[in-house]
Amino acid sequence: MKLIDRKYINLVYEFSVSDFKLREQGTVLGFIWTLLHPLLMFGILYMLFAKRLGVGIEHYGIYLLIGILHWNFFSTATTQGLKSIMMRREMLRNICIPMTAIVISSVLTVFISFMFEMVILVGFLLFLKIGFSAAMLLFPVIVLIQLLLIIGISLVLSCLNVYFKDMQHIWDILLRIGFFLTPIFYPISMFVSKAKMSLYLLNPLTQFIVFARDVLLYKKLPSFISVFSIFLCVVFLFATAYIIFKKLEDGIMERI
Amino acid sequence: MVILSDVSKKFVVPGKERNSLLKTTVSSIKMQDADKTIWALSKISLRIEDGEIVGIIGPNGSGKSTLLRIIAGIYKATSGAVEVKGYTTSVLQLGVGFLPDLSLRENIFLFGAILGLERNYIGKNFSRIIDFSELTEFINAEVRTLSSGMKERLAFSIIVHAWKDVLLLDEALVTVDQRFKERCFEIVKEFKKSKKTIIFSSHDLNMAMQLCDRVLLLNKGQVVAFDKPEYIMARYKELSGKDLNKPSYENI
Numbered sequence: 001m002k003l004i005d006r007k008y009i010n011l012v013y014e015f016s017v018s019d020f021k022l023r024e025q026g027t028v029l030g031f032i033w034t035l036l037h038p039l040l041m042f043g044i045l046y047m048l049f050a051k052r053l054g055v056g057i058e059h060y061g062i063y064l065l066i067g068i069l070h071w072n073f074f075s076t077a078t079t080q081g082l083k084s085i086m087m088r089r090e091m092l093r094n095i096c097i098p099m100t101a102i103v104i105s106s107v108l109t110v111f112i113s114f115m116f117e118m119v120i121l122v123g124f125l126l127f128l129k130i131g132f133s134a135a136m137l138l139f140p141v142i143v144l145i146q147l148l149l150i151i152g153i154s155l156v157l158s159c160l161n162v163y164f165k166d167m168q169h170i171w172d173i174l175l176r177i178g179f180f181l182t183p184i185f186y187p188i189s190m191f192v193s194k195a196k197m198s199l200y201l202l203n204p205l206t207q208f209i210v211f212a213r214d215v216l217l218y219k220k221l222p223s224f225i226s227v228f229s230i231f232l233c234v235v236f237l238f239a240t241a242y243i244i245f246k247k248l249e250d251g252i253m254e255r256i
Numbered sequence: 257m258v259i260l261s262d263v264s265k266k267f268v269v270p271g272k273e274r275n276s277l278l279k280t281t282v283s284s285i286k287m288q289d290a291d292k293t294i295w296a297l298s299k300i301s302l303r304i305e306d307g308e309i310v311g312i313i314g315p316n317g318s319g320k321s322t323l324l325r326i327i328a329g330i331y332k333a334t335s336g337a338v339e340v341k342g343y344t345t346s347v348l349q350l351g352v353g354f355l356p357d358l359s360l361r362e363n364i365f366l367f368g369a370i371l372g373l374e375r376n377y378i379g380k381n382f383s384r385i386i387d388f389s390e391l392t393e394f395i396n397a398e399v400r401t402l403s404s405g406m407k408e409r410l411a412f413s414i415i416v417h418a419w420k421d422v423l424l425l426d427e428a429l430v431t432v433d434q435r436f437k438e439r440c441f442e443i444v445k446e447f448k449k450s451k452k453t454i455i456f457s458s459h460d461l462n463m464a465m466q467l468c469d470r471v472l473l474l475n476k477g478q479v480v481a482f483d484k485p486e487y488i489m490a491r492y493k494e495l496s497g498k499d500l501n502k503p504s505y506e507n508i
Contacts, residue, residue, distance in 0.1 A: 007372045014369035018355055018362060094348035094426070095370055096328045166276035253331055254267060 015105030067184035081154020152241035263336035314474035342421025356400035
């Protein structure tokens, strides 16, 4: 992959920014619309669980918000990534452009929104006088690892979506299951016994949400080993995804 | 320079019921609908020199677009070798690649990036691009408000700036008016002097005759003739005379 190529970066940039403009309709108001979905989710879950599941959790509101925003980033980005090649099929059939640029830029479009959401989250942190800590500096690193994972997953999904038209439904269902298997609105310790814990932690999203809560909310620095091992796992997953993508890529042009 | 030797392209038309994971599973159990194959191109060999203007003509389904896509690198040839020396700009359909809800200005930058132009290059040449398209007054309008001819004009104006060595166009300049078409011809002839190549498909015989150094006549995925325009005209009429000359309405 020519990631260093300036033309390639320029292309990804133009795709992401123009997609973002369309999504947000170029206005602050448009951005509020895309924010509404996670905020609504937040409101409902908070009202339901603040006095139940959230009782033992310090700052349950922020705990919940970090979970929802991360989950929302993951699910929206992978869904957009999945649809990306099919959405640009007309262009791909007529102009020779790298397919990876299309997938990556559709993920980056969602990433731009996610960064704005993080700014709002920081606003909440200030408002609730939780404040900042040095641990926060690790947050961008964690987000970038997560982004790499999302791009890897999207590369594979976008190809599968060309081969199988029902891929979107399948991914939708998997995401719904994933939402409940990830500690978004409940504490990890609540439902999972110690024995099954390692199995549960296989879900990479769990790891990322736990990290994010540690550094943003609890001012706790995760151990170097844990961050580094998840980084290695993600690199491995990304490499695998890229190999699968390369295998599937050849058959795509004739199917779109 | 474009050199094709023995290039063939096979398409697999999948039997029905295979476009979803669910259906694939069901139909592979039932063992129905074997895949069909179609040879869109068979054994095409040709050589196009730098600075040549080449038109591709032929009836619908004769393989014009497939051939252009293979030269562009969008499709991979099933067999044979494709060699293209130089930078290829392929925009098989003028107008594809624009986002209709963004302004002309934004689309010029977007489409430029698609063609491999850098942002500051477009910035520097911005007024030349928009002047050539004669759409200066619409610069802040959304692209969806343009007519299809205007869209083609805008696309061509950007393409001219991205055209380095080989330019590939499919059914180009179908919707633009005569005056703009002639300006494009001028540009193409001017670029020819600096050894730039253009290969385009068309149903507009006059345009092909007027502009091309050589014309490639395709039929059913095979080269019928590849020669100077005046020789091709007769062959094309001969070809279409068989099945196109006498339109019959009896079966309708």
